[in-house]
Amino acid sequence: MTTGSPATVGPRTAGVWTPELRRARLHFVTGKGGTGKTTVAAALGIALAAGGRKVLLVEVEGRQGIAQLFDTEPLPYGERHLVSAPDGGELRALHIDAEAALLEYFQMFYNLGFAGRTLRRMGAIEFATTLAPGLRDVLLTGKIKECVTRTDNGRYVYDHVVVDAPPTGRVVKFLDVTRALTDVTRSGPIKNQADGVVKLMHSDQTVVHVVTLLEEMPIRETLEAIDELQAEDLRPGAVLINRVRPPRLPDRSVVAAADGRVDASRVRAGLVEAGLDISDEVIEGLVAETVEHAIRVAAERSAAEQLTAANQPMLQLPDLPDGIDVAALYELAELLVEKGVR
């Protein structure tokens, strides 16, 4: 990619959803806080479900972000229908609660009866997951693996699983189950389960997408996360640039305008030509807005250039001025499908 303005990047990179990305069935979506991870994960889920597929959208941080996004009641620890996708697809949702997963595990291997609930009330379950942070991750990723590999009549129940993953700072630790295991028990059923998870995480079934904005901190974290993932032999997927606003100025005017040079008399002449007769004060305001816009566009351009260093497939999602609701998610999903997501 060359240094085009952001708007020109989209069409040129159509078909950016590479064969490697198509092979994946387990998609983690990470990103710095505030970049719109949950939104992008949901839109990706809908896009992957389009065309009659069944996709599970998973939440692991107990924030109920999916329920808020889809404006439904809080998700229980259980899979349930979320929305339908174009052409007969279905997006289901699961909120994995580490404590509930641990309790489920205990009930399976030790017959605790009512004591399970008492343990939880006493705080023993929370204590276990707090004391051994690795245990929490093993439980969460273990449940995710179970969803990915579950079959029914020899067919996978879910074509894809999309996970709204922890943010960039924590995601590698979360996925690096091998390390987590050194924290916790080294034998027994949890260990066996974790071995399977490690294999899946490092296989070509799994990719980690990173959501970013064209701003300093999110981009820095994106590049760091990609390095860390590669160092741990995990597969970075696409870089999803979120909330891209359209550059309005002609390319050649951006640099001058960002430097404060906007030809006010030319602006005025144009406005007069369009039948707008306005005061100097308004012209001044318009020029000030134009300079701010140009500074932002120029900064975004150099930010986008930095991202190319990551050498990952890149997709852009537009800023939606009316905010994000379910309809907006479908709009974003449609764009993803247009860009080759399937």
Added chain:
Amino acid sequence: MASRGALQIDRLIDNPKTKVIVCCGSGGVGKTTTAAALALRAAERGRTTVVLTIDPARRLAQSLGLDELDNVPRKVEVEGFDPKGELWAMMLDMRRTFDDMIIAHTDPQRAQELLASPFYQTISTSFSGTQEYMAMEKLGQLVADAEWDLIVVDTPPSRSALDFLDAPKRLSSALDGRMIRLLTAPARAGGWGIRKALTASLALGMKAVSTVIGGQLLTDASAFMQAFNSTAGGFKERAQKTAELLRSPGTAFLVVAAPEPDALREASFFVERLSSESMPLTGLVANRTHPVLADLPAPRALAAAEALEAKKSAPLAAAVLRLHADRVALDKRERRLLQRFTRAHPDVPMVGVPALPRDVHDIAGLRIIGERLAGNGNA
């Protein structure tokens, strides 16, 4: 734009009774920059101020003369910065704060044992809540120093502003040693007044819990907690002490939120929580707003832009009109979101801080944000 519900920043930072300002908010809203700008403004208005930042962007750190993690405040001495008071700045080093806490409260030999414990390696780096706990610990130290007129605190980047209040409590209840005693001696569970029939299976449950945690980890943790809680006054007591500090009248909480639904929702939770704990909420900083700078209705601008585009004439003017219409739409959306917040929390004073077009990278940039925080320079 001082209206009835406007947040008066200068009144807050000039008041000698204001000792601590805590900037809270969910991740990515500009807390760190806001804290730095507030501290700078307070210093320029004559107070001896220290700002505790958590994870500043590199250029922001550099603008304060901070090049790396440094666990003690450094005086900000930059060309063109000659405040009436003083500005000191530091970045929290979570690990060193923890080390220092142990060294300060135990005898040297005990301290070495604690620092070498494998369990300590885990909690001092990968525990959720350690960063929040250590931010509180550091704040406590700064207050105890009594060198500062005003301490401005940034809070760790987290999903939720509430984490700053909750995480230390979570960490300290995990580490106060009660649960670990139960796990290492499950037979005692009988003494809890639970019916006998349950006791056997509860003991089994305790055994299951200790099995998944792992024997070695449990032993390490147990040794660590015993040593720490017996000498350093315990995690819980320390956390409680800082919590009391936050409740004191000299402390002001500012909630920083971007004019976005998620950030404002988090801000709402936080506001409700503070008031339910009768903690001193001072106001909301609506950060990075985009007020319209030119009084021209969007439909007129768009119609004119279309007319010019149809004629393929005056491309600059057409672009200016389009970007103005975008800005009007953005401004309208932000106002709507902020009004919704105000309706839900009419008592919370608010100030809008218009976004700077580029990231802050010097004192001048921070000064402009300080002006905007004070409600000046808002178009």
